[in-house]
Amino acid sequence: MDLLKAINERKSQRAFKPDPVPKERIEEILKLAIHAPSAINLQPWEFIVVTGEEKERLSRRLIKAYKEKQIACSPGNVKPLPKTYAKRGAKTLELMKPFFEEMSLDVNQYINEGSCNFYGAPVAILFCLDDSFPNARLVDIGIALGYLVLAAHEFGLATCPIGLILAYEEEIKDLLNIPENKNVAIGVALGYPDPEVPINRFKSQRDDCSKFVRWIE
Ligand SMILES: Cc1cc2nc3c(=O)[nH]c(=O)nc-3n(C[C@H](O)[C@H](O)[C@H](O)COP(=O)(O)O)c2cc1C
Secondary structure (H helix, E strand, O other), X not given: OHHHXXXXXXXXXXXXXXXXXXXXXXXXXXXXXXXXXOHHHOOOEEEEEEEHHHHHHHHHHHHHHHHHHOOOOOOOOOOOOOHHHHHHHHHHHHHHHHHHHHOOOOHHXXXXXXXXXXXXXXXXXXXXXXXXXXXXXXXXXXXXXXXHHHXXXXXXXXXXXXXXXXXXXXXXXXXXXXXXXXXXXXXXXXXXXXXXXXXXXXXXXXXXXXXXXXXXX
């Protein structure tokens, strides 16, 4: 039952307290994340956990890169996005708007710079994938990400997956000495949520399940 509760309650949070997360707790969460299934049990994920002053350095570098290149959060589609999907994204931003108005902040600035700063979380986790794997192995990484965010929630910790940083992968690899043959697949902000910040009251909606399903019986 705890699992169902965690699935229902979990949400991405976009404001964190600066309080550090004990290393043992981060390890516990990663140990749960690697229970994820993977093709042929290859366990293709590699995690880079960045904390303390190193995390601040990473944020500074990413914010600088964002200010220079201005690559913002986007679905990163390779063809024009069908209306259904575009509408969902727009609706989510629309529903977020009142919270940013309450904070007297611009949505795009908060999301883009916030993502580069892991929203002030004390822990940034980068999921890496060896470049010998095909894109299909990103599915395995995604499942581990799903396990990780749920495990973190169970411990009262908040998360936000951060895909924007992939636009600045070169900068990340350079700063953290990540070998050329390792690709950064996704980042995650991890820490204690700051309940005082209005945007953390936001919970995204889902379309009705019937919209996603075609039954063949
Ligand atoms: C692969 C992936 C990349 C994401 N990248 C970002 C990001 O760069 N910045 C951000 O604020 N949220 C990011 N998110 C969080 C999504 O916006 C969020 O999951 C979505 O709006 C649904 O909300 P929920 O997580 O609260 O259920 C990302 C989520 C995923 C799964």
